Amino acid sequence: MKKLLPLCAALLLGCASTYAQTPTIAPATASPATDARVSAIKALQIPNGTITFAQRDESPTFTAPDGKVQNNLPPRTIVKLVLNPAKGSNINVELWLPDAEKWNARFLGLGNGGSAGRINPLSLAWPAASGYAVATTDMGTAPNADxxxxxxxxxxxxxFRATHLMTVAAKQIITAHYGKAPEFSYFNGGSTGGQQGLQEAQRYPQDYDGIITAIPAHCRTPLHAYFLWNDQILKKTPFTKEQEAAVIAAGNEYMAARETPPVAGKFVSDPRYTGKDAEAVIALALKKDPSLTPAHADALRKLFDGPRHTVTGERIFNGIPFGSSISSAHGHLYLFKWVFGANKKLEDINFGNDIDTYTAALGPYLNAENPDLSAFEKRGGKIIMTSGSVDSIVPTHATLDYYERVITHVGSLEKTQSFFRFYIIPGMGHGGGPGIQNTPNLLDVVRAWREKGTVPEMLHGKRVVNGKTELEMPLYPYPAKTGWDAATSSFKAVDGPRGGVERVAPAFRPAAAE
Known part of the structure; x- marks a missing residue:
């Protein structure tokens, strides 16, 4: 996705780039005024924090240790700080501040990915090149998830805390550096960054004027229970690449009748399905690949259904979407170590008492499930939220249901869409996928909505392969869908169904706590 996150900077799969050393910064030959501004930053008193680095850099090019390059950078001041709001807390933050004449008077907070623990300096380069004062954080999990x-x-x-404190400190530094506060502040994140964005809207509505929350891992503890559920199943009944391909093909073929002609059989646009649908896909997969056994069929039933509480039967999370990767839908089990210790055997964790213990410990802090966004809406805030229809890492089910719960709390779809719009991107996975891979720069979209009142009624989606556009498709805000006009052989907006996913039980979405 073009500068959506940028996507790889915020994906759950650990795309948050690492670097073993701080890249070399070429110090500038600064004017006395510039030196004074840098000195003033160094002298700032940050609540529960320490500025560890402040230096101006005039190099127009930034090269990360992995060789990736950002060109056309403006002269900028780079600031690093550490926040310690409590004993046992150590939050790293980095800001890039373009010189005043290049600054667009806006602040951009960037989300992280996976378990975070590192800052990707390259993620700060493109916003700085676009004129933003930009900041990101390692979320306090350095050096790793342990x-x-x-x-x-x-x-x-x-x-929640690292993102908020990063925001507060960044605004303090920006105000000191430029002599004025940002006119508007935006947050851009996906996956873990999507969790960060929704936490900001729910807990700290004053922090941002507009938020992009893409493929958001907001239903965090149930999501990782889904990872564990899949992990335990796949360890007992593994699938070969060929078998997995047959299951994916079966899902695409079975759902083809519900698709528009240009995409039928290529990917699944709407991830909602029933148990009857699942049985049909399993049967078709068995026909496609005779090496799939009855044990594989039983495993697929559990994978497609998703985890339930073994005692109460309550829904913990939904299952793997049709047409999506099975092999990507497990792992990421560090949260269980957080609660049960590093030596706990993951295969021994049960979906009864153990899940209750895990949920009670982490859910109040990690989950961003509060549907009350009234304070954010009243201050004029705007949110754009996206999910990929074939994302098996952060499936769209819980996100769709969260949006429905917001609608219920607000009172109507129309009022909700006046400040919060949700798009299910057809055929998109957790970055890439067989369908739409590129959308407009959503930062520009949310800015135009917040600052100019330009409502995003439709987005233009594309699939680009080797520089060639293979598919263009209009994308409409949920519950509308992309339909087909047979008379003109073109896409059109159609009314889509509301809901249609089983809700994660309230027991696994405990109330937020500080």
Whole structure:
């Protein structure tokens, strides 16, 4: 997705780039005024924080240790700081501040990916090149996810605190540097960054004027229970690449009758399905690949259904979407180590008492499930939220249901869409996928909505392969869908169904806590 996150900077799969050393910064030959501004930043008193680095850089090019390059950078001041709001909390933050004449008077907060723990400096380069004062954080989980083992302060930092404190400190530094506060502030994140964005809207509505929350891992503890559920199943009954391909093809073929002609059989646009649909896909997969056994069929029933509580039968999370990767839908099990310790055997964790313990410990901090966005809406805030229809890493079911719960709380779809719009992107996975891979720069879209009142009634989606556009498709805000006009052989908006997914039980969405 073109500058959506940028996507790889915020994907759950660990695309948050790492770097073993701080890239070399070429110090500028600065004017006395510039030196004074840098000195003023160094002298700032940050609540519960310390500025560890402040230096101006005039190089027009930034090269990350992995060789990726960003050109056309303006002269900028780079600032690093550490925040310690509590014993056991250690949050790293980095800002890039373009020189005043290049600054667009806007602040951009960037989300992270996976378990975070590192800052990707390249993610700061393109916003700085576009004129933004930009900041990101490691979410307090450095040097790796094991930092959260039995450390409740890290749970709070990762869940909500690091992003908010980054935002507060960044605005303080920006105001000191430019002599005025940002005119507008935006947040852009996906996956873990999507969790961060929704936490901001729910807990700290004053922080941002507009938020992009893409493929958001907001239903965090149930999502990782889904990973564990799949992990335990796939360890007992693994699938070969060929078998997985047959299952994906079966899902695409079975759902083809519900698709528009240009995409039928290529991918699944609407991830909602029933148990009857699942049985039909399993039967078709068995026909496609005779090596699939009855054990594989039983495993697929559980994978497509998703985890339930073994005692109460309550829904913990939904299952793997048709047409999506099975092999990507497990792992990411660090949260269980946080609660049960590094030595706990993951295969021994049960979906009864153990899941209750895990949910009670982490859910109040990590989950961003509060449908009350009234304070954010009243201040004029705008949210654009997206999900991929074939994303098996953060399936869209819980996100769709969250949006429905917001509608119920607000009172109507129309009022909800006046400040919050949700798009299910056909054929998109967790970055890439067989369908739409590119949308407009959603930062530009949310800015135009917030600042000019330009409502995003439709987005233009594309699939581009080797520089060639293979598919163009209009994307409409849920519950509308992309339909087909047979008379003109073109796409059109059609009314789509509301809901249609089983709700994660309230027991697994505990109320937020500080």
């Amino acid at each position: 930092s959260g083992v039995n450390n409740r302060e890290v749970w709070k930092d990762f869940g």
